[in-house]
Amino acid sequence: MASNIDTVFICMSLNNDFNLRRIERYLGITWDSGASPVIVLTKFDLCNNISEKLTDSRENTRQAKINLRKCFFKGFSIGL
Numbered sequence: 424m425a426s427n428i429d430t431v432f433i434c435m436s437l438n439n440d441f442n443l444r445r446i447e448r449y450l451g452i453t454w455d456s457g458a459s460p461v462i463v464l465t466k467f468d469l470c471n472n473i474s475e476k477l478t479d480s481r482e483n484t485r486q487a488k489i490n491l492r493k494c495f496f497k498g499f500s501i502g503l
Contacts, residue, residue, distance in 0.1 A: 436466045
């Protein structure tokens with residue numbers, strides 16, 4: 424349970440489980456709550472078709488901010 428939330432981070436990996444419709448559902452819930460969504464797409468360094476997925480995401484997410492994050496940070500694997 425949470426209250427007074429201004430920003431919601433919607434995180435999704437750009438692996439084979441990437442689902443644009445799922446992001447759209449989360450965006451709808453976030454906007455209905457009155458919060459501002461930020462989409463965080465992770466593991467973009469492991470994605471072969473990043474430009475296609477990013478274009479699709481931008482076309483379908485209206486005014487939400489989109490951030491990309493790598494899988495590796497300072498030589499250490501994160502989230503694998």
